[in-house]
Amino acid sequence: MKISVxxxxxxxxxxxxxxxxxxxxxxxxxxxxxxxxxxxxAAAPFYEPGLNELLADIQAGGSDHGAGTGTGSGTGAGSLRFTTDLARITGARAHFVCVGTPQRKGENAADLRYVDAAFASAAAYLAPGDLIIGKSTVPVGTAGRLAEDLHRIVPDARLVWNPEFLREGHAVTDTLQPDRLVYGIPDDEQRETTAAVLDEIYAAPLTGGSARLVTDYTTAELVKTAANSFLATKISFINAMAELCEAAGADVTELADAIGLDDRIGRKFLNAGLGFGGGCLPKDIRAFMARAGELGADQALTFLREVDAINMRRRIRMVELAREVCDGSFLGRTITVLGAAFKPESDDVRDSPALNVAAQIQLQGGNVVVTDPRALANAEHRFPDLQYEADVAIALTGADAVLLLTEWKQYTDLDPEKTATLVRTRRILDGRNVLDPATWRAAGWTYRALGRP
Structure with missing residues (x-):
């Protein structure tokens, strides 16, 4: 099928x-x-494992893809080309809208300018029978509004809402082998025909066992925001337990292991630590609350305010813990921060807890050195006043305290004996609860972590 994105x-x-x-x-x-x-x-403007290789593989057979007209590879895949000319979507049967919905400045609500502009611009090139498929995360009610606008412009075109469920660092696999596909389609005489087109698009993952759910617009829109809100709640729950564990002298990792054995709860997303960040969970739960308020159902989501507050408190607590191990003051201390991205296998620094902590420590007089294998350029763009060092050994040299804030494998695999030869003082704060405390303490390190004795 010919498709536009x-x-x-x-x-x-x-x-x-x-x-x-x-x-x-x-x-x-x-x-x-x-x-x-x-x-x-074949160079993506961001880091995602396997993506550049996939782009290169698909475009390898194109003789003129540099002009935006190249076609696919000889590997059995389709074709792929990129362009700034929107008119080139003409002739496609399905059009996916994948623009961003950032948080409005000074508000919790989502900014829909890019979604509205994309739909309005694309409508001029749609033919009768075309599908325009929304994948962006939007407030509930957006699809219905856009469908009405579309009907006035191209009465025979059809809008579907097909939310995405990508995890940064696993996005290629999550798209090729999704755990579920949700189709938001009005319940009318064209519903089965419309769903059949989507089935054709996703034939391979459906054959591979991906679940398929057909719902109305509003349910499809709510699936993504409800899922993100649940995950955020689970993370903040275990971080609330970490606060209690610190007060009581318990170990939150052992607590998580114990309650995670209950299959009604599960162990995933029960990793206490610095909390969540990135371009999805924080802004999505805030937009969800804002939309609930607009619908007069704000009381239903008041708990998300505390979810957000717990998450932000983890950053403050990490700064306090770092100051504690530095004998009460950052002045004259060199603090090495391992990690700038909000999660490993990504260069995304949007709402990064690691950078937030680094910036707070610097404001309190610390000499902060940040290292990350992928995200330093993006970090420097957002926090230009911090000091950055790509080489981990150089970043660790002379450190008075080391903060592991993004759990990249090269940091979780650090050898405590070798690392000790680089730092000034053996102090490590495990912001993700991924290191073995006994191993580091045996090597003479002061080891501290959120929610552990």
Whole structure:
């Protein structure tokens, strides 16, 4: 099938590449000329494991992809090209809208300017019978509004809401082998026909066992925000238990292991530590609360305020803990922060807990050195006053305290004996509860972590 993907940010690039891998002929469109030029050369403008290799593999057979007209590889995949010319979506049967919905400045609500602009611009090129498929995370009610607008412009085009469930660091696999596919389609005489087109697009994952649910617009919109809110709640729950464990002298990791054995609870997302960040969970739960308020159901989600507050308190507590181990003051101390990205296998620093902690320590007089294998350029753009060092050994040299704040494998695998030869003082704070305390203490380190004795 010929498919267009409108918006070539994180979601759009991954979706476009994976749709081509599934055998479709895909054109990706974005207004950013530099981004498109990079994508035409098989270089994603962000780090995601396996994505550049996938782009290169699919585009390898194209003789003219540098001009935005190249076609796919000889590997059995479809074709993939990128362009700034929206008119090139003409002739596609399905059009995926994958633009961002950031948090509005000074508010909790989502900013829908990019979604509205993408739908309005695409409508001019739609043909009768085309599907325009929303994948962006939007407040409930958005799809219904857009469907009404679309009907006025192209009465025979059809809108579907098909939320994404990508995990940064696993996005390619999550797109090619999703655990579920949700189709938001009105319950009318065209519902089965519309769903059949989506089934054709996702034939490979459906054959592979991905679950398929057909719902109305509003339910499909709520699935993503409800899922993110549940995950955020689970993380904040175990971090609330970490606060209690610190007060009582208990060990939150052992507590999580014990309650996680209950299959009604499960161990996933019960990792106490510095909390969540990134471009999804924080802004999605805030937008969810804002939309509930607009609908007159704000009391239903008041608990999310505490979820958000617990998450932010973890950052403050990490700074307090670091100050404690530095004998009450950061003045004259060198603090090495391991990690800048909000999670490993990503270069995303949006709402990064690690950078937030680093910046707070610097404001309190610490000499902070931040290292990260992928995210330093993005970190420096957002926090230009911090000191950055790509080489871990250099970053550790002379440190009075080491804070492991993003659990990259190269940090979790650090040897405490070798690391001790680099630092000034053997103090380590495990912000993700991923190190073995006994091993580090046996090597002469002062080991501290959130929620552990």
């Amino acid at each position: 409108i918006g070539c940010g994180y979601l759009g690039v991954v979706h476009a590449a994976c749709m081509a891998r599934l055998g479709h002929d895909v054109v990706g469109v974005d207004v950013d000329e530099r981004k498109i030029a990079a994508l035409q050369s």
